[in-house]
Amino acid sequence: MSAALIAFVTTFALVLAVELPDKTFVASLVLTTRFPWKAVLAGVSAAFAVQTLIAVGFGSVLTFLPDRLVSVIVGVMFGVGSAMLLREGFRTGDDGSHDASRGGAAPVSFRRAALTSFGVLFAAEWGDASQLATAGLVARSAQPLAVGLASLAALVTVAGLAVLLGRKLRTKLRPRLLQRIAGVVFAGFSLIAFGTAILG
Template sequence: MGLSVVQGFTKSLAMTVLSEIGDKTFFAAAILAMRHPRRLVLSGCLGALIVMTILSALVGWAAPNLISRKWTHHITTLLFLGFGLWSLWDAFNEGETEELAEVEKELNADVKVNGGETTKYDKDTDELKKQSRPFLSQFFSPILLKAFSITFFGEWGDKSQLATIGLAADENPLGVVLGGILGQALCTPAAVLGGKSLAKQISEKIVALSSGVLFIVFGIQSFLSTLEP
């Protein structure tokens, strides 16, 4: 059991770090942190990613109880190999700044739809607004909730979420959760503190190539491994 937790942990940690660096939610956290208080953005984004990791691992853990263990194993193998080839394709066919430009465009459009962001407030008016806010909004900042929702729905159905489900179906779910949370705890603060400048220094092509190779290695290892009874 101990070894299976460690194996799930190391696989999940490596996959999360390589999947999240340069990901859409990574850039979203970086851009939001430039416009809003970093602690609120960090709390919202990291909270969303932790919740998503736990939910994905639970789905992966439940999958063998709904489908036969043999089928989930084969699906996981194909999933890793497919994601590996997808990442390699992205590395050779997409521009370096395409993801960043796309996220900036989406967030700027969101600002325009909401009538822009105000930077100066009258103290009395602000106090009245605070008093009239719904119960939850008084404890959770709208900025934190915005960061949480953008990250959560941006990650939903993403390659890294599906890979976490597949990994939890094939490895120890506890190890997958712990490795995923640690990976998110490393990547999200990096994005919030200097994600945009960091992204310009790290080649997206190298990251995509590395994650592609990692997924293929996971796929080959899963293909060669024997199913536990």
């Protein structure tokens, strides 16, 4: 087995294992309950691609970024997302029955949904374990292309699974209820990030 193939398989398995129970999976799932799945998948995939390029390009340099600054940025992004979702979920004058009958997300442009998904996942992944692992594996294996492709493939796989689950949940529950749940989940992520910044 070639060094490149070993690096690819190792990286894919590691990143997949790290991200499946991580906030990346949950955030992608939650975004899919709010926005069209194609826009979410496009946005998060683009975010993963940029983050992977950064990790591969700079190697372990990312580990020198201040942890507190990273935590604050992540906290702000999730806080903004939580506020938007809760505002929609508790908006008066419309009980959401029309949306519920369609079993879909509230109307929103593809561009806006994709950009929102990109922003949330880009912030969430900055300095994340998978990004740092990618940088470390590049430095250790000297196989940047194999490591980068494997990391991106694993991240997109996780996002795809989350989007599939999110689509199924969206058709079973009322959109307003999903927005409220999503808002609370994002608020939780925001508090955890700010807590890390304060205590770290």
